[in-house]
Amino acid sequence: MKHVFPTYDRYPVDIVKGNGTVVKDATGKTYLDFTSGIAVCNSGHCPENVTEAIQSQLANIWHTSNLYECALQDSVAELITDGTDKLVFFCNSGTEANEAALKLARKYTGKEKIITFEKSFHGRTFGSMSATGQAKIHQGFGSLVPGFTYVPYNDIESFKTELDENTAAVLLEVIQGEGGVIPGNAAWLMEVQRLCKKTGVLLIIDEVQTGLGRTGTLYGFQQTFLDPDIFTLAKGLGNGLPIGAMVGKEHLSSAFGPGSHGSTFGGN
Structure with missing residues (x-):
């Protein structure tokens, strides 16, 4: 080429x-x-x-823009949320879905710190790359987006050390994909969620690779008792078409009103 x-x-x-x-x-x-x-x-x-x-x-028709209502978008969002108290933001990729999740978490909480995990992978735009806990992904791009900290996966004591009053959210994969196909320990995942709820920190789950039935349930987190505040989808969602989605609990919508975020092609 x-x-x-x-x-x-x-x-x-x-x-x-x-x-x-x-x-x-x-x-x-x-x-x-x-x-x-x-x-x-x-x-x-x-x-x-x-x-x-x-x-x-x-x-x-294949494009009108999100300046108009779209019944088909709403129908697909209903399928994704499956009767839960969640809303959907449509975009074009997993990276974009994670960017939306990070923006929503910071805007809703008014805080900046995001805890992610070593060997994680969340995308290659500056925000999602900064969330990715792999030095080889960061190499050569200069200063990253500030506010991200990485702790060892499946290590609750390291996580407790970093969790503080400045933390907006925790972003994790229930099975690390790019990091080597590493499953999250169920007890560890549940303790992370408990600590998030206790401290008012948002729990974001990256389901870009694990979602849409790839692990045996519709979403990977459904194999535990996890109830994320936000989760992200792409890849299998469009079966090859560029479709991504950020899914968040309804009360978070107060931080994502008109003009707060957008996508020209999202939801086509």
Whole structure:
């Protein structure tokens, strides 16, 4: 590839067609796809029901902007929240969903400190990169967004040390993905939640990789008794289309009124 920044160390395979779990490259060679587009195509490539829905919508309209009401957005948000006291902000990616979560947490609490965890991964924009507890992701980009602190995963004593009156939120993955597929200990997760509730700190769960059935439940946190204030989705949510979502409890909406946040293409 001669005209694209070399930000990926790409395999010399040009995938041009796919169906289910089978894909075909430009030379006609077929492969079994075990990556799902980095945890994206939960329903496989070009599933009939998704293809039909896309074609049907394209025949009507594909952009109006969020300056207008959209019944379809509201219907999808209802499915995502599943009868709980939560609201949805639609965006285009997991990084954007995490950015929205971080902004909402700081604005609602009026505090700045965010606790995340070593080996975590939350994205590559400056806010979500600053939330990511991996030095190799930060390298070369200068000063990060201030206010983030990283503690060892599954270590409650280290977490207690950092939790203070200046903490706005805790951001975690129930299973660390990029960090090496490391599950959160159930007792540790529950104690983190208990301490958050006790101190008025918001609990944010990054479900970008673990959400939408990838762990056996709709959301990974549902395998415990966790009740996050905010959680984030993307990847499998669009089955390959750029769709992300930040989901937060309804009372947080006081900090996210008109003009506080937005996305030109979010919710298309």
